[in-house]
Amino acid sequence: MTAPALVALAHGSRDPRSSATITALTERVASMRPDLRVEPAFLELSDPLVGDVIDRLYAEGHDEIVIVPLLISSAYHANVDIPAVIEAAQARHTDLRVHATDVLGVESALLDVLDKRLRAALADARVRELDALVLAAAGSSDSIANQVMQRAARTWGLRHNLPAVAAFATAAPPATGEAVRAFRADGRRHIAVGSLFLAPGFLPDRAAELALEAGAVAVSEPLGVDEEIARVVLARYAVGAVDLVPIPA
Template sequence: MTAPALIALAHGSRDPRSAATITALVDEVRAMRPDLRIEPAFLELSKPSFDKVVDKLVKAGYDEIVVVPLLLNNAYHAQVDVPAAVEAAGARHPGLQVRATKILGLENVFLEVLDERLRAALKEQRVRELDALVLAAAGSSDSVANQAVARLARVWGAHHKLPVVAAFASSAPPAAGEAVRQFRTEGRRHIAVGSLFLAPGFLPDRAAELALEAGAVAVSAPLGAHPEVARTILARYAVGAVELVPV
């Protein structure tokens, strides 16, 4: 019996670095599970599209597909776009079983990835001292999604025994630059920013630009293609594959 195919479904971006990062992340997943058929896909702006990947898998003989949404926040894309795309795929292909799993979400283990990225940025800037942290995320009009980022920020700050503020690149205050400036008004001068984004693009670039203009000493790269992120994708897939099994 062939295992269900896995589609790692990202939002997509006009920035080609984003699709390249998602492809590299999928390569990490494939290296861990070479026995599975694993494909990247995008909701919009990047290629290949979700519909085309589904069509390709059906043509290859797959009648079960597990979709893992590569989203960090359970906001509009997770609640509306992904379910609509999955429902449309099922309607287009009678007999196809396709199920979306939980999103990647804000797992505490991602803070380890964030620390690794931030250590690299601090080393590059030759920074040895920090007195505050900013956790920069995309932001959402959904206050619950923003509160989830704020909770993760508190966990991060407690781990490092440093004050921390969650900042957002869109839809909600404060912006990364505002958060850095607030810390500076308190007399803090060694403020680093962790980029809680999965891949490069306009929003992480804008957050980094504003933070550095405001006086941040370093800004980390996004989480990107990392084994911990790949393992989380496979954990989501495992649950989704079990849910496809008839009771």
């Protein structure tokens, strides 16, 4: 029996750095599981679009597909866009079985990668002292998703025995600049920002710009390509592949 194909699905961006990063991450996943068919795909703005990838895989004989959303939080894209993609694909191909897994979420492994990226940024800026952290995330109109990011920020801060808050690049306050200024108003002067974005693009660039303007001492690069993230993708896939196994009545 052929294992289900794995589609690593990102949102997409007009910034070519974003799709290049997602493609490279997908290649890292494929290198760790050469027995699997692994393909990158995007909801919009970048090629290849997920519907086209699903159609191509089906035409090649894959009738089972596991979609792993390369998303940090579970909000509109995970709850509305991806189910709509699956419904449309199964309407086109009635014998096709597609399952979407949970999003990547704020796994401990992702915080490990975040720490790695921040250490590199601190070394580049020659920063030796910190007294606060800001976790920069995309933000959502879904208040629950934003609350999850605030809890993640507190968890991250506890790792380092530092106060930490989440800040958002869109849809919800505070922005990174506001979060940095709030810490500075509280007397803190050595504030670093960790970018909880998977790939570079307009939103992480803007978040970094606002943070530095407000006085942050360092801002990390997005998480990017890392074996730990690839392992999380494969862990999500493993659960999704099991969910595709029919249960006898």
